Amino acid sequence: MKIALLGYGRMGKEIEQIALKRGHQIVIKTSDQEGYDISNADVAIDFSVPSAAVSNISNCINHQVPVISGTTGWLEQYDQVVSLCNQKKGAFIYASNFSLGVNIFFELNKQLAKMMNTIEDYSLSIEEIHHTQKLDAPSGTAISLAEGIIANSAKKKWELDASNSDEIIPISAKRIPEVPGTHTICYESDVDQIEIKHTAHNRKGFALGAVVAAEWLVGKTGVYTMKDVLNLG
Incomplete structure (x- = not known):
């Protein structure tokens, strides 16, 4: 080819x-x-x-x-x-x-969003960490994860560095040297925390x-x- x-x-x-x-x-x-x-x-x-x-x-x-x-x-x-x-x-x-693993992670994220949609008292957040040379924030992957949640829940939109609300998914973007990419979805309540994460070890x-x-x-x-x-x- x-x-x-x-x-x-x-x-x-x-x-x-x-x-x-x-x-x-x-x-x-x-x-x-x-x-x-x-x-x-x-x-x-x-x-x-x-x-x-x-x-x-x-x-x-x-x-x-x-x-x-x-x-x-x-x-x-x-x-x-x-x-x-x-x-x-x-x-x-x-x-x-x-990434093949990230695309499987996208599907896990959608399924978790469906399961959490009817459960109250959990706040939702997305965190992405990338190398300092990455120019855009949040990452396209974080946006795709947020869109996957929006399509399968009552959330309406995402915002960078926002406060959690019934309609908004807050995304935090961190830039640290030599980090290929880490994405975390976190659902947290007063009694426990549910988290799924994908960590890339290299490109x-x-x-x-x-x-x-x-x-x-x-x-x-x-x-x-x-x-x-x-x-x-």
């Missing part, structure tokens, strides 16, 4: 190592959104920056190259990209986090998930998620 790496930072380099070990070829690696011929690739993996993501993804779709994106911070234009993908009969996956899990998603997407048409890739129903 010939892979284009759109965004060649720390994640791009990690993806390159795993892709090569799995027998794939890297034909493009760029941090510039211009000056490359995407038609040379069988699939593209975008881990660029928010300002370049939509251009990168659209270029792939327009040239019939399946594309997956893990870039966060551009989702106000997500519906526009989906519309283009459907119009051009392209193939696209976006995920706030490609390999994110990179592996991205390559697995790219392998899965080749030959398909449509807009998918990691739930489809992992057959999580």
Whole structure:
């Protein structure tokens, strides 16, 4: 499989190592959104920056190259990209986090939210911790976790550094050197605490998930998620 790496930072380099070990070829690696011929690739993996993501993804779709994106911070234009993908009969996956373990964690989070929805006296909070080089806060993963709870409970929205209320999920974002990513969902009452947590030990899990998603997407048409890739129903 010939892979284009759109965004060649720390994640791009990690993806390159795993892709090569799995027998794939890297034909493009760029941090510039211009000056490359995407038609040379069988699939593209975008881990660029928010300002370049939509251009990168659209270029792939327009040239019939399946594309997956893990870039966060551009989702106000997500519906526009989906519309283009459907119009051009392209193939696209976006995920706030490609880690296989995190995507299982997303499903656990939804199930726990359903179970806790009718139980009173528990306050809910989300905490995310990442390395100091991460620019956005809260993380896309934390937002996905909050959205999973909102879809399965009476909560209406999330807010960064808010106080807990019947409608609001407070998210705290911490930046600590050399932390790949830790996400914690906590339900707490006067008598006990229920907590689920995902801790990434390194970036390999994110990179592996991205390559697995790219392998899965080749030959398909449509807009998918990691739930489809992992057959999580």
